[in-house]
Amino acid sequence: MADVGLSPRQLAVRVGVSGKTVERWISDPELIPHPRNRQDACVALGVDEEMLWPKAVKDRIKTGTDREIVHSYPYRSACPSTVWGELIENAAEELFFAGFTNYFLWLDQPDFVGTLRRKAEQGCRIRFLLGDPEGEVARQREQIEDVALTVSTRIRITLEHLGKLGPVEGLETRFSAPSDAINHVSLSVFRFDDQALVTPHLARLVGHDSPLLHLHNQGRTGMFSRFAEHTEELWSRGTPTPCRPLA
Helix, strand or coil: CCCCCCCHHHHHHHHCCCHHHHHHHHHCCCCCCCHHHHHHHHHHHCCCHHHHCHHHHHHHCCCHHHHHEEEEECCHHHCCHHHHHHHHHHCCCEEEEECCCCCHHHHHCCCHHHHHHHHHHCCCEEEEEECCCCCHHHHHHHHHHCCCCCHHHHHHHHHHHHHHHCCCCCEEEEECCHHHHHHHHCEEEEEECCEEEEEECCCCCCHHHCCEEEEECCCCCCHHHHHHHHHHHHHHCCEECCCCCCC
16 A cells, blocks of 8 residues: 555545455455455555455365366357367367267357368267167157257257268267166267366256356366266267168
């Protein structure tokens, strides 16, 4: 305060609190003001928050498994398509798309067929785990969602796009097993090397209206590993998709 020529009372006026409140901030280093008051005080003094209240900044630093959460979105559609594009582009070893339909990828990503072909040529393993469009769970989900573009139609569109790729070394596609379909349809996991985008599907909502977590692998006991194990288990019991898209 001395550097900018402000007294406790003058700072209090700038921030909109009482002079005694500012005096308590000064006398008690354990006292952390409300975030809005901290911000206003920093603006008035021309300093960063960590200079005045380092404990507040430290408390926001993620520790343990929280470090795996890069970002969270209340809706999958709120995650920018550029995030998906960068994750796909930066993956060097593993691309695993384990959504029930994976339909939206062909809309959101420009020349997705060409991108997949190029990633496969670069040695990246690419897997698609889809729901069976003729399965009972697909039919049940269609009744729940009650939308014009049905689940089975969205799956068939994905199969049609994959069919345009033709035989590509490193590209694998499977339907989840009937016994796993209900677990598959309720949770979409998309892996890009050591990062993942995860969507738990809520009630009647379609994928783009459900929340999404962006995770970065930080160890074998974190959420990334749990979701990775889940998809690997579903994949292990899956069955190969037909060579040609279903009519």
